[in-house]
Amino acid sequence: MLEHKYDLGDVVYGIRRYNEPVMETCSQCGGEGQHTWKSGSKVRCSLCWGSGTVTRDHYSHWTLDRNHAVLCIGQVRVKCTQVSQYPGADVQKSVKYMCWQSGVGGGTLWAEKDLWPSKAEARAECARRNQEAADAK
Numbered sequence: 001m002l003e004h005k006y007d008l009g010d011v012v013y014g015i016r017r018y019n020e021p022v023m024e025t026c027s028q029c030g031g032e033g034q035h036t037w038k039s040g041s042k043v044r045c046s047l048c049w050g051s052g053t054v055t056r057d058h059y060s061h062w063t064l065d066r067n068h069a070v071l072c073i074g075q076v077r078v079k080c081t082q083v084s085q086y087p088g089a090d091v092q093k094s095v096k097y098m099c100w101q102s103g104v105g106g107g108t109l110w111a112e113k114d115l116w117p118s119k120a121e122a123r124a125e126c127a128r129r130n131q132e133a134a135d136a137k
């Protein structure tokens with residue numbers, strides 16, 4: 001039987017990877033968001049659509065789930081699959097959870113490694129993963 005770390009009703013903190021855009025000043029309009037013709041009429045910049053900034057890159061990082069400050073386990077899914085029918089064949093195991101705040105039955109399926117029993121542990125794991133990603137670059 002497969003052990004699971006959390007049980008129904010346990011309060012946990014979820015972590016997620018977010019992909020944030022890295023913005024820079026538009027090179028076509030210099031951040032003005034518009035161009036001025038010799039006649040004095042203005043036209044919206046076609047590169048940044050008037051915002052003055054464009055997306056240069058994306059930066060991904062782990063942080064506490066922004067939609068749910070705290071989660072409460074509502075479903076535990078333990079899956080054990082034997083890779084073939086022969087006795088002694090490897091067994092693949094996975095434990096996933098659904099939480100009341102993010103939907104039970106339909107909603108987010110959380111991996112065990114992305115749930116933590118305290119905010120401090122969740123933050124420490126985010127820092128560890130972000131450091132790992134930075135080191136890998």
Ligand SMILES: [Zn+2]
Pocket residue numbers: 026027028029030031032033034045046047048049050051052053
């Ligand atoms: Zn522009």
